[in-house]
């Protein structure tokens with residue numbers, strides 16, 4: 001259902017009856033190019049539900065983090081800003097989506113009919129509309145680095161939520177975190193597949209000789225690109241390090257918690273955002 005621009009969006013009806021609201025607004029060519037470049041990956045992950053086990057582990061941890069902060073803030077509703085293209089609920093809200101009540105928002109025009117209340121559009125298009133009801137909590141699940149202007153996205157999230165409450169899951173690009181992310185799965189596999197002292201020792205040595213120089217080289221290249229402000233791929237607008245993300249969140253509001261998800265390059269943050277931009 002598309003509603004005319006001046007009318008308040010019927011969020012209450014969407015929460016009660018489900019369905020899909022379609023917003024107008026298209027984004028510019030560069031935003032579309034970067035956003036659509038990940039479509040194949042999204043089809044595999046969100047649509048076919050074929051996530052790597054390591055991603056599912058982080059999602060389970062993020063679900064606990066959302067539940068904790070929804071409880072602290074007594075949130076009754078949440079909106080997932082950049083929920084992806086899956087028809088089923090994203091795994092990181094599957095056990096909690098009834099309480100708080102969940103609405104997904106995503107601009108990609110795939111699977112407009114979802115198993116959950118859905119807004120098809122960009123956050124920027126939602127935030128210019130009056131809403132008949134604001135949300136209690138905003139989620140950014142690996143989506144903040146996909147917004148052209150991440151600082152503005154945080155301010156817009158504050159605008160569409162009553163108290164400015166948001167929880168964020170973001171992947172970081174600091175070398176130690178990337179290295180442990182890359183190597184932790186391989187080391188776990190190696191331990192599982194080599195059970196005796198001699199075979200494990202040989203496997204560790206093999207990994208050290210064959211893999212670690214490659215990782216060190218890739219990290220050096222990545223660090224040079226980050227320092228020069230060059231993009232690391234064609235899929236994102238931002239490549240956050242811990243310092244950059246902390247500085248961005250501090251400029252947008254109050255950080256209540258900022259935790260690392262062990263063994264990965266993911267962090268979770270709980271913030272109260274301000275609708276003001278500097």
Ligand SMILES: C[S@@+](CC[C@H](N)C(=O)[O-])C[C@H]1O[C@@H](n2cnc3c(N)ncnc32)[C@H](O)[C@@H]1O
Nearest residue numbers: 081082083084106107108122123141142143146
């Ligand atoms: C990496 S995916 C994350 C999907 C899902 N949250 C997950 O973790 O599996 C990033 C999502 O952000 C969405 N996105 C990009 N720009 C956006 C915008 N301006 N407003 C809302 N969502 C946006 C993309 O369409 C994409 O589905």
